[in-house]
Amino acid sequence: xxxxxxxxxxxxxxxxxxxxxxxxxxxxxxxxxxxxxxxxxxxxxxxxxxxxxxxxxxxxxxxxxxxxxxxxxxxxxxxxxxxxxxxxxxxxxxxxxxxxxxxxxxxxxxxxxxxxxxxxxxxxxxxxxxxxxxxxxxxxxxxxxxxxxxxxxxxxxxxxxxxxxxxxxxxxxxxxxxxxxxxxx
Amino acid sequence: xxxxxxxxxxxxxxxxxxxxxxxxxxxxxxxxxxxxxxxxxxxxxxxxxxxxxxxxxxxxxxxxxxxxxxxxxxxxxxxxxxxxxxxxxxxxxxxxxxxxxxxxxxxxxxxxxxxxxxxxxxxxxxxxxxxxxxxxxxxxxxxxxxxxxxxxxxxxxxxxxxxxxxxxxxxxxxxxxxxxxxxxx
Numbered sequence: 001x002x003x004x005x006x007x008x009x010x011x012x013x014x015x016x017x018x019x020x021x022x023x024x025x026x027x028x029x030x031x032x033x034x035x036x037x038x039x040x041x042x043x044x045x046x047x048x049x050x051x052x053x054x055x056x057x058x059x060x061x062x063x064x065x066x067x068x069x070x071x072x073x074x075x076x077x078x079x080x081x082x083x084x085x086x087x088x089x090x091x092x093x094x095x096x097x098x099x100x101x102x103x104x105x106x107x108x109x110x111x112x113x114x115x116x117x118x119x120x121x122x123x124x125x126x127x128x129x130x131x132x133x134x135x136x137x138x139x140x141x142x143x144x145x146x147x148x149x150x151x152x153x154x155x156x157x158x159x160x161x162x163x164x165x166x167x168x169x170x171x172x173x174x175x176x177x178x179x180x181x182x183x184x185x
Numbered sequence: 186x187x188x189x190x191x192x193x194x195x196x197x198x199x200x201x202x203x204x205x206x207x208x209x210x211x212x213x214x215x216x217x218x219x220x221x222x223x224x225x226x227x228x229x230x231x232x233x234x235x236x237x238x239x240x241x242x243x244x245x246x247x248x249x250x251x252x253x254x255x256x257x258x259x260x261x262x263x264x265x266x267x268x269x270x271x272x273x274x275x276x277x278x279x280x281x282x283x284x285x286x287x288x289x290x291x292x293x294x295x296x297x298x299x300x301x302x303x304x305x306x307x308x309x310x311x312x313x314x315x316x317x318x319x320x321x322x323x324x325x326x327x328x329x330x331x332x333x334x335x336x337x338x339x340x341x342x343x344x345x346x347x348x349x350x351x352x353x354x355x356x357x358x359x360x361x362x363x364x365x366x367x368x369x370x
Contacts, residue, residue, distance in 0.1 A: 093227055
């Protein structure tokens with residue numbers, strides 16, 4: 001199972017590919033596609049499509065995951081973001097990749113156990129679970145990796161129980177204990 | 186010169202291809218891509234991409250024209266429309282098609298001589314100039330053809346003087362006289 005998480009934005013688009021096998025999680029590739037400010041609006045959208053296409057062709061993911069859009073922003077922002085998302089969605093459809101969308105809360109809950117976790121907490125947990133070096137500047141990447149991780153955990157291939165089935169909030173000690181994959185070496 | 190006009194919408198996307206040569210305007214193809222309501226949001230966007238790709242491969246346009254977005258609608262609509270536009274823009278970029286955008290007012294002014302013309306007036310004029318049978322249900326198509334026509338007229342390949350250079354509004358008689366292409370046979 002190879003999952004591609006994508007975090008499209010009107011300035012840059014983060015992506016991360018995770019393979020899950022018996023040995024645990026492996027980050028196959030991750031990065032940020034920064035749209036050149038010198039290019040036209042149309043060229044930038046084409047750039048995101050083609051760079052992500054290269055990533056897909058190299059790593060051959062089995063499915064893709066996007067974040068549902070947080071819609072409190074203005075109409076102009078929604079349109080700009082929509083255009084980048086449209087290019088990404090068309091690419092996934094063209095490559096026959098099944099696309100799943102999660103709300104930010106779902107990703108936070110799946111990864112950290114708490115739907116209201118901060119961006120820093122999500123990044124910290126993603127980096128620990130995937131044994132990736134921390135880099136506070138790459139939230140675009142950790143957000144994308146978090147989406148892919150959320151998909152794996154929810155599909156029952158991770159070792160973490162679904163947050164939906166837990167009645168009470170657990171203590172952090174219990175939570176960490178329940179996730180052997182996450183222990184830092 | 187073969188120009189592809191595209192009118193992307195969150196429900197259906199109109200398109201029209203016009204070739205301009207010495208004999209005048211020729212509609213090579215036109216139609217509406219209706220997104221299936223049974224399909225997922227991602228599949229619909231992929232459908233627009235692939236159907237339009239087939240049209241481009243068949244008619245080999247030299248450039249493409251979109252309408253700039255009318256942004257008074259709500260954020261959710263802007264996002265939906267943005268996603269369809271993003272797929273279309275990515276496709277044009279992938280095919281190396283130069284993309285031009287016109288405001289609705291510019292298209293109306295170029296085609297009818299009046300920036301405040303109604304949708305019906307634009308459709309009537311487009312149908313007359315291109316000698317296409319009138320069909321009041323296909324504004325998606327006439328809007329797309331209007332965009333392509335606007336590009337041709339503005340690029341100096343049509344026989345119509347640019348609206349920007351006219352100081353005073355002309356009478357309809359003068360206007361019709363200045364457009365020999367438009368005379369109904």
